[in-house]
Amino acid sequence: MKQLVQASIAIIVVCLLLFFASQSLESAGSKGSKDTLTVYNWGEYIDPALIKAFEKETGIHVIYETFDSNEAMYTKVQQGGSSYDIAVPSEYMIETMIEDDMLVELDHSLLPNLKNIDPYFLDLPFDPGNTYSIPYFWGTVGIVYNPKMVPKDLTFKSWEDLWDERLKGKVFLVDGAREVIGMGLNSLGYSLNVKDDAALDKATDKLIKLTPNVKAIIGDEITPLMIHNEAAVALTWSGQAADMMWENEELDFAVPEEGSNLWFDNFVIPKTSKNIEGAHAFINFMLDAENNAQNADYVGYSTPNAAAWKLMDEEVINDERFYPDVELREHLEVYENLGLTWLGKYNEHFLKFKMNLN
Amino acid sequence: MQSKNRTALIPYVVWIALFVIAPIALVLYYSMLDLSGNFTLANYQNFFSPVYLKMTFTSFWYAFLITFFTLLFAYPTAYLLTRTKHKQLWLMLIIIPSWINLLLKTYAFIGIFGLYGPINAFIEVFGFNPQQILFTDFSFIFVSVYIFIPFMIIPIFNSLDKLNPSLIFAARDLGASSWTTFRRIVFPLTIDGVKSGIQVTFIPALSLFMITRLIAGNQVITLGTAIEQQFLVSQNWGMGSTIAVFLIVFMVLTMLVTGQKKKGGRV
Structure with missing residues (x-):
């Protein structure tokens, strides 16, 4: 009996220590929300060099986390355990998140590079007027x-x-x-x-x-x-x-x-965000023609950024398989x-x- | 003394209430809700549609096959193990693979069974064409048996190990053949080990889901797959819980069938 009690106490002490350690680690991670930005994205979906460049340019420290399904992302953002500043859901999930009032309305004046996006990809039925979301890849x-x-x-x-x-x-x-x-x-x-x-x-x-x-x-x-x-x-x-x-x-x-x-994957700012200004800066940074071209080159998906197309390899942009022309796109449905x-x-x-x- | 015993019971009661009774009660509660949260029995009705009945049947059939082949390999292995010199070492060697993450082992089999994997390379040496092994019933049952074998061997090994060897000598002295000795003495005395082995294999095998996709390519659909889909994709917690309720019922039945009957005194 005595041994059992001792063992139980030992286990409880270790658990408590681990709990506090992880707590302090986490708070160290998200301390001073003004100078950190938590980005929640799909795996292998960004050029890491761009994150470094963004940190250097703005002095904001980026915490990068990944998910592997829209549903998993939704659940984690909804639980509100972490303060995600940016998430990248697909279009049908954006509709759900708007309905559930989980997204921050975007301030377009903080996103001057929005003009780079091809108008075809703006003002889509899942988010009219791009109130909540900015296209990332499609x-x-x-x-x-x-x-x-x-x-x-x-x-x-x-x-x-x-x-x-x-x-x-x-x-x-x-x-x-x-x-x-x-x-x-x-x-x-x-x-x-x-x-x-x-x-x-x-x-x-x-x-x-x-x-x-x-x-x-x-x-x-x-x-x-x-x-x-x-x-x-x-x-x-x-x-x-x-x-x-x-x-x-x-x-x-x-x-x-x-x-x-x-399909479209889009930047959104969840209501959990503690650095809304920084989130806008990040989106604007990624919309920059040069950065966007670099990212599209790294990730290999199709970018909606018309200004970036001019900087990219023509062979890629003219590849009908990944950049179908408007006529073919007419047959596609969101x-x-x-x-x-x-x-x-x-x-x-x-x-x-x-x-x-x- | 009495009151001291009662206090010692509190943690167990709390544990069982929190982690056994509460979850089952929640599953029962959710199983009676429809998508909009209204009380309904439609989920139960839905379970008796052909799709789910067929799925129940396949789940049972494959769980049976997996248990059968696991037992077929595990019993002789456990028997031979008790006859070896360093039996604890050999037992250890058999158990070690179960320390490795299940997902890793499963992924390894994708490579091994692939069209260009080592098995097909071996077949080709003898001039045969590569065979489709991955995404077949065979690969599914093989991998599942591989995963469950240690869990079946341990209880059988323990009961064989505890068997008093003088009983076997006595049987032989009295003129029983080795087959009769096995049939009348060894097997009946180790049946409890076999039963717990069947429990730890059959019950999880009923609700396997990850291997059905990775190794069987969804050619085999079990109730586990359906639960996963209802919760993660359809977000229909009601239907997912209903399937879970039936699984619990099936598992209880399995426990009752394979349960150890107390026949006065202990063996």
Whole structure:
């Protein structure tokens, strides 16, 4: 008994010590909120040299943290444990965050470089007038494929090519309900944001016909697996495709012409921010043509910054696969926030499709 | 003395209330809420739709296969271990892999089973074409069995180790063949170890979810996958909790079936 008590006391003391140590470390990190800035971004999504340059230019110390899904980011910002000054959610999540009153209204007078952004990417339905968000990168959902591993006549200009019998067991799909169900809807000519049970049923039936071709439905593991030619074809985001093509030059990317998803990741300032002025300075810094071009070059995604395009490699900017022209963009759709009821239905259909795989 | 015992019980009661009863009560409560937080039983109704029934069936089937193969490999291994000279050392060597993070081991298997991985390289030496191993039932069951084997071996090893060897000598002296000795003496006396081994394998195997995606590429969908999706993607806590309630029920049933029956006195 005595030993038990001693052991318990020892454990409690160690826990308390660790707790206070982590507390003091954290407060040391976020002390003097005027001269620090906490940026909450996706992994591998910024050129670290730019953070250094920003710190040097403004004297603000940047704390950089990363997340791997919009939902995870949402939960952490909502809990309010850390004082994030900048976050980078995707468009449908911005809608949710605006609804839940989690974002600070932006002061456009502090963002003179906003003029650099191509007007096409401003004033979008998820945030009219860019009251809360500034576009950071954008892209599409499409098909990355290895031309050496698929029949020559398949160019994936159409979603139908995925259903080709010769692709049996050669296709990876990304594990996202909206991407996969969206592909089914697009291939039938429906909108990605359709709220119609009949359309969803038809899309799911069509997807079930695709199952013999599907090798696996996985997440970020798609990138290394495609780089190593484990499969011939994968449905994925353009940014991820760019990463794969950087490593494996045999790969090619196509956005089917029937339409697809157009996505945006945007800077926002959550209400947890303690350095709103510094956050504006950071956004403005990243919008600067030169900095933006450097960042886009490093990250490899498509930037909406028209001034930066002029400074970038022409080959990159004219690459229709990653910078589709306006005409093609007309066929692309931005995800709308479906609401929980319809989001649930999309997921039920996705689950039904997955159940038919085996 | 009596009152002292009662005070000593307080931490356990608090612990059980906080970490066992409260969570289960919360899961039950959430399972009866719909998306907008109204009281409903629709989630339970939904669970009896073909999609979830089929999923329950697959979960059970794969959990059964995993437990079966784990037992098939674990029992002889544990048996041989008790016969070796440095049995604690060998047992240690078998347990060490379970110290390594599950995710790391799983990722390692992606490389090993890949089209250009070592196994296919080995197959090619003999002039065969590379086989698709990753994202099949085989790879899923193989990796799961690999992960669960140490947990099955330990209880079986312990019960075999405690077995009084004179019982075996007596059986042999009385003319039992080695098979009869095993069937009538060794196995019945170690059945409790087997039962706890089955519990620690079957119950977690029912709700596996990460391996279903990484190794089976979602070709295998278990109830665990559905719970993950309901909570993280659909944000439908009600439906996720409902599936969890059914899992709890299934687990209790498993415990009852494999539970140790007290048959007066101890073995």
